[in-house]
Amino acid sequence: MELLISAGQVLAGPAGDRIVDGAVLVADEKIVAIGRRDEVAARAGQDTRVLDFPGATVLPGLIDCHVHLAFDASAQPIEAMQERDEFSLLLGMAGRAQQLLDTGVTTTRDLGDRDGLAVRLREAIAQGSLAGPRILSATAPLTVRGGHCWFLGGEVADEAEIRTTVRRNARNGADLIKVMATGGGMTKGGPATWEPQFSSAELRIVVEEAAEVGLRVAVHAHGTEGIANAVAAGVHTIEHCSWLAKDGFDVRPELAEEIAAKGIFVCPGASPNWRMLPKAFGEERAAAMFARLTWMADLGVRLIAGTDAGVPRAVFNDFVSSLEFFSHLGFPPERVIEMTTVDAAEALGIAEETGRLAPGHTADLLVVDSDPLHDIAALRDLRLVLAAGRAHLPARSMITP
Numbered sequence: 091m092e093l094l095i096s097a098g099q100v101l102a103g104p105a106g107d108r109i110v111d112g113a114v115l116v117a118d119e120k121i122v123a124i125g126r127r128d129e130v131a132a133r134a135g136q137d138t139r140v141l142d143f144p145g146a147t148v149l150p151g152l153i154d155c156h157v158h159l160a161f162d163a164s165a166q167p168i169e170a171m172q173e174r175d176e177f178s179l180l181l182g183m184a185g186r187a188q189q190l191l192d193t194g195v196t197t198t199r200d201l202g203d204r205d206g207l208a209v210r211l212r213e214a215i216a217q218g219s220l221a222g223p224r225i226l227s228a229t230a231p232l233t234v235r236g237g238h239c240w241f242l243g244g245e246v247a248d249e250a251e252i253r254t255t256v257r258r259n260a261r262n263g264a265d266l267i268k269v270m271a272t273g274g275g276m277t278k279g280g281p282a283t284w285e286p287q288f289s290s291a292e293l294r295i296v297v298e299e300a301a302e303v304g305l306r307v308a309v310h311a312h313g314t315e316g317i318a319n320a321v322a323a324g325v326h327t328i329e330h331c332s333w334l335a336k337d338g339f340d341v342r343p344e345l346a347e348e349i350a351a352k353g354i355f356v357c358p359g360a361s362p363n364w365r366m367l368p369k370a371f372g373e374e375r376a377a378a379m380f381a382r383l384t385w386m387a388d389l390g391v392r393l394i395a396g397t398d399a400g401v402p403r404a405v406f407n408d409f410v411s412s413l414e415f416f417s418h419l420g421f422p423p424e425r426v427i428e429m430t431t432v433d434a435a436e437a438l439g440i441a442e443e444t445g446r447l448a449p450g451h452t453a454d455l456l457v458v459d460s461d462p463l464h465d466i467a468a469l470r471d472l473r474l475v476l477a478a479g480r481a482h483l484p485a486r487s488m489i490t491p
């Protein structure tokens with residue numbers, strides 16, 4: 091079926107790429123044309139369905155680069171996950187995927203779940219059995235024995251086990267490999283958040299083995315040692331990148347410059363709940379953490395948007411709040427849109443498929459009532475979400491007058 095969607099402005103994704111009185115022509119799950127309304131309309135067939143949204147904005151569907159669908163964002167998400175059998179956990183994950191779609195997220199990267207369930211969900215959504223975003227799944231993250239998130243099933247003890255676990259994840263349908271380069275806050279016992287779990291040589295084996303099966307590598311790294319090991323190993327994205335050391339922070343400008351030079355993307359994992367951080371960490375420490383992101387960006391590091399949804403208080407139904415974190419840091423709206431569309435797609439290796447409005451790309455797009463270039467909060471005023479060409483009316487669009 092052909093669909094012609096026109097609006098007051100169409101944003102293709104990259105900053106500055108804006109068409110006034112624009113339109114997008116969609117056939118089944120693909121974008122056929124984008125441009126000025128009259129030009130695109132001239133290409134539409136007789137039976138094309140026309141949806142006109144005067145005063146509204148059309149833009150690419152959003153990408154949340156860091157979620158955990160298996161976690162429920164409660165105070166005890168690990169216990170909540172462990173209490174469930176596969177069926178009830180999968181149903182919960184399906185519901186959370188739908189919440190993401192409801193907030194305009196048409197692609198999400200799951201960075202750690204249990205029993206390959208995110209792959210099952212990915213298939214059900216791709217086949218059209220369930221509404222939800224495109225899912226890229228890391229399956230079980232690699233970690234050391236008793237290390238961060240060991241309970242997800244990715245413990246490795248040596249080089250041989252690193253290789254077999256990367257291969258096993260690939261066989262189980264993983265879209266990428268995730269590795270825990272440092273400890274993490276949610277796991278009881280094991281290395282501390284700032285402590286490295288793997289050497290750079292071990293991480294290099296992960297990257298090598300993943301490359302053999304055509305997969306990218308995302309690395310969880312809070313501590314500076316772990317960040318340095320990941321950069322030396324040549325990973326594709328660094329999650330969190332908090333520059334932690336045993337006693338406070340260890341910030342290394344030359345390492346940040348290397349991240350930029352190597353084209354490694356950083357996903358800070360900004361919770362929708364970020365406004366609470368100054369209360370949790372103290373004003374001064376939170377301000378230092380926030381400033382580190384603009385510092386990295388100033389050194390040329392490319393940041394991408396992600397929520398770490400599923401961990402305590404990182405909900406699935408408030409993606410725009412996590413984008414507002416970047417606005418709070420001073421990034422202009424068109425830059426924030428790039429972080430969650432074109433740049434995110436590039437970081438995830440799916441830039442030929444989604445992340446921008448272009449002919450031949452999958453029809454992942456949003457219609458919002460007002461102008462997100464004025465204020466990113468406008469992304470809450472969703473009228474329509476198209477995910478792989480399938481129309482989805484967010485609940486909010488039905489209650490807004």
Ligand SMILES: [Zn+2]
Nearest residue numbers: 156158201398
């Ligand atoms: Zn995470």
